[in-house]
Amino acid sequence: MKKWQIWSLAMGVLLGISAGVSSAQAESLTSTEHVGRYHLTTVDGWSNDLQSIIWNAQGQYYDLYFLHSADGARNPFGPQGQNWNHTTTKDFVKFTPQNNALKAFGPQKSTSWKSAWTGTVIANQGQIKGVPQGALVSYFSGLSQKDGSQNIWAAWSDDQGKTFTHPLNNGAPVLDHSWTWASPNHSDERDPGVFYWNKKLIMYVAEGSQLGVYQSQDGLKWSKAEAGTTSKIGPADFMRGLDSRDSAPVECPTLKTLTLPNGQSKQVLFYGGKAPHNGQTTGTYYVVGHLNDAGIFQPETDAKRLDQGSDYYGANFSGNSDLKQADSEIISMGWVGNWNYISNGVHSDPAGQSPYAQRLGSYSLARKLQLQSDLTLKQTPIYPIPKKQTETKATVEEPVNDRTGQKKYSIGQDTNGKIWNLFDKPNLGINKFYNLKFKNTQANYQGRIYLHIWQGSDYVKFNYDPSNGAYLVNGESGELKNGFNGQGGADYYANGELGQGRGYFNNSGVSQQSEIQLQVFTDQNSIEIFFPNGQSYTVARFGSAAQQDFKIYTEDPTGANQVLISQADLG
Incomplete structure (x- = not known):
């Protein structure tokens, strides 16, 4: 759990209040301007990285944990420290009330933690000393109360994972950054990913530009x-195929074993990182391979982004903690955020003039992950079943919009001719699901597809070329203006890694198709786009408006393009 940019509001000066946003609302730790309608959102204050997704067989539900700060979004690393919040779910649609599962401060001032950071929850199979068999144990990083250094601690739960109130090792670290064989830079020692392998406990730890790998027979001595x-595992392995320059730090390592369609199994290493020289901002990556007998990961593929968007980070996963046991599918969720702007001060008005929001922290839709024969991961979103859906067909000659008179219109020209409107509906609800089936009635779909999603004066624009699978995403968020560092957050959101407002370039892998289905989920804080091959793009948004304008455009060089639009309210 590294903060790419940590900005403090040292000046303590808040900007003026714009119309429609009261000081009490914007400054409240429980205000609702930035709360998802059908996405998990922190109950108060600030939240970020997910910790673990654990199946509770006795209760028949999943336990979820995520980082939380009672100091709020203006100072998420403030004096109260970070703790773990906990919730449960049976379906990843409804979540139970949140509780403090792991306190921000440990019991011993000389040896314990003063902020609980990212880690892993694992069930004791009988090896962890001083812990009842079957009890859940949290291994977590944090800051030392004594000197602020990063170390790894552990605590166990006596209430099936609701709280972790029993520190192991008398509250002292089980892995210390200062040990000669630990962190190479003697600073970064965080985000332990713990699992069982060959009857031992294995721990992967983020150590700057490398991953440290450790073993234990009793869970205490490593x-x-x-x-x-x-x-150690270096970037040549976990970033294989990418340019690793300026990529540090690596974060949040997690390993799972997944079954291929042919019945064979592979280990998958997930981690948080970035590849700026490949045009990629922070995100969640994966690489497929296998473990040797000692538990050292051996890559067999190049690294790929699990979600191609700018805002899927601090992710975690369900699945077996014994990597000798393979899963046919696992479930993942990610934090919807990017440290380059979300921690820089977020307003609640598009002019960037209201006080900074105090309550921030939402998570993606849960996704089922399956390992395909080509060693890529396919994602399938889990979402609320709509009560009612409406369907509409649109063509260039018969678009669906609210324009009076001549409905057919163009917004300009691109590579393949004029850009024509297909769908243009203002003032729709913010919490929507769109199933878009694009079709060419003569051949493969010809011409680009454009989605423009407006939330007040904020927007996210999606430009997709079905001939080669490439697409571009860019946006603007006025709520990020006038941040702690001036316009840095707003500029990064708009410019992405391409600069000049161009955002991000990716390739979906979906091309040369006569029919293309895109699923789009919009909520107060996020937009998630899913391609038919299971690729996805997640982007955060920060507007407080309760309505949006959804627009669809296309080039149509053959005159045979159309779209079938199914839409529904969610939440």
């Missing part, structure tokens, strides 16, 4: 997993 080596 040593290098592979004797006689550094027992």
Whole structure:
């Protein structure tokens, strides 16, 4: 759990209040301007990284944990420290009330933590000393009360994972950054990913530009997993195929074993990172391979982004903690955020003049992940079943919009001719699901597809070329203006890694199709787009407006393009 940019409001000066946003609302730790209608959102204050998604067999539900700060979004690393919040769900649609599962401060001032950061929850199979068999144990990073250094601690739960109130090792670290064989830079020691392998506990730890790998027989005493080596995994392995320059730090390592369609199994290493020289901002990556006997990951594929968007980070996963046991599918959720702007001060008005919001922290839709024969992961979103859907067909000659008189209109010209409107409906609800089926009645779909989603004066624009699968996403959010560092957050949101307001370039892998289905989920704080091959793009948004304008455009060089639009309110 690294903060790419941590900005403090040292000046303590709030900007003026714009019309429609009261000081009490904008400054409240429980205000509702930035709360998702059908996405998990922190009950108060600030939240970020997910910790674990654990199946509770006795209760028949999943336990979820995520980082939380009672100091709020203006100072998420303030004096109260970060704790773990906890909720449960049976369907990833409805979530139970949140509670404090792991306190921000440990019991011993000389050896314990003063902020609980990212980690793992794992069930004791009988090896962890001093813990009842079957009880849940949290391994987590944090800051030392003594000197602020990063170390790894552990605590166990006596109430099936609702709280972790029993520190192990007398509240002292089980892994200390200062040990000679631990962190190479003697600073970064965080985000432990813990699992079972060959009857041992294995821990992957984020250590700057590398991953440290450690083993333990009793869960308390840890040593290098592979004797006689550094027992580290470098970017040449976990970022294989990408330019690793300026990519540090790596974060949030998690490993799972997944089954291929042919019955074979592979290990998948997930982690948080960035590849700026590949035009990629922070995100969640994965690489497929296998573990050697010592538990050291051996890559077999290049690294890929799990979600191609700018705002799917601090992700975590369900699945078996014993990596000798394979899962046919697992469930993932990610934090909808990017440290380059979300921690820089977010307003609640598009002019960027209201006081900074105090309540921020939403999560993506849950996604089922399956490993395909080509060693890529397919995602299937889990979402509320709509009570009612409406269907509409639109063509260039017969668009669906609220224009009077001549409905057919163009907004300009691109590579393949004029850009024609297909759908243009203002003042729709913010919490929507769109199932868009694009079709060419003569051949493969010809011409680009454009989605423009407006929330007041904020927007996200999607420009997709079905001939080669490439697409561009850019946007603007006035709520990010006048941040703690001036216009830095707003500029990064608009410019992305391409600069000059161009945002982000990706390739969906979906091309040369006569029919293309896109699923689009919009909520107060996010937009999620899913392609038919299971690829996805998630982007945060920050407007407080309760309505949006949804527009669809296309080039139509053959005169045979059309779209079938199914839409429904969610939440």
